Amino acid sequence: YFLIGAAKLVVVIAIFLLTFYVISQVFEIKMDANLGHIFVVFSKVLIYFLLKATKPPRYKCGISKSCPEKHFAFKMSSGAANVVGPKICVEDNVLMSGVKNNVGRGINIALVNGKTGELLDTKFFDMWGGDVAPLIEFLKTIQDGTIVLMATYDDGATK
Secondary structure, X not given: OHHHHHHHHHHHHXXXXXXXXXXXXXXXXXXXOOHHHHHHHHHHHHHHHHHHHHOOOOOHHXXXXXXXXXXXXXXXXXOEOOOEOOEEEEOOEEEEOOOOOOOOOEEEEEEEEOOOOOEEEEEEEOOOOOOXXXXXXXXXXXXXXXXXXXXXXXXXXXX
C-alpha cells in the first residue's frame, strides 16, 4: 500500500511541476533554476525517502518485532543434521553458535541470569555416544531465576 501511495504522490508532484513549467513558459516568468535541475533534486529526495521507508526495522536477534519493556529478546535455532550448528541469541548477543565454536553434538545449553540477561555458562552434552550422568549433574546445579536455553545439534538423544 505504501508504494502505491508513493507512486500517486510522485505523479501528483510531477504534474504540479510540469504545470508550473508550462505556466512559466507561457507567461515568460524568468527562473534562476532550470527545470532539469529541479527534477534531479526532486528525484534524489524521493529515492532517499522511498529507500528509507521500505527498509524493514531491525530488532534484537533478528526477531520479527520488538519485545515489551522488562522482557528479553531471544532467538534459538537448532542445528541442521551435522552440518550447521545451533544458534542461541539473547538481547542481540550470540551466546552459542558454530561461528563461536562453542557447540557440539547432542544437547547444547546456555544459562542466562533471569534478571540481567547476562550469560552464566554454556555447555553441550553428547547424548548419542556420551553418558547422561554429566547432563543430570549439570542440571542439578542450576540456580533459581536462571533462564535455561536448549538447542540440539546432529542427534538430540538416544538415551
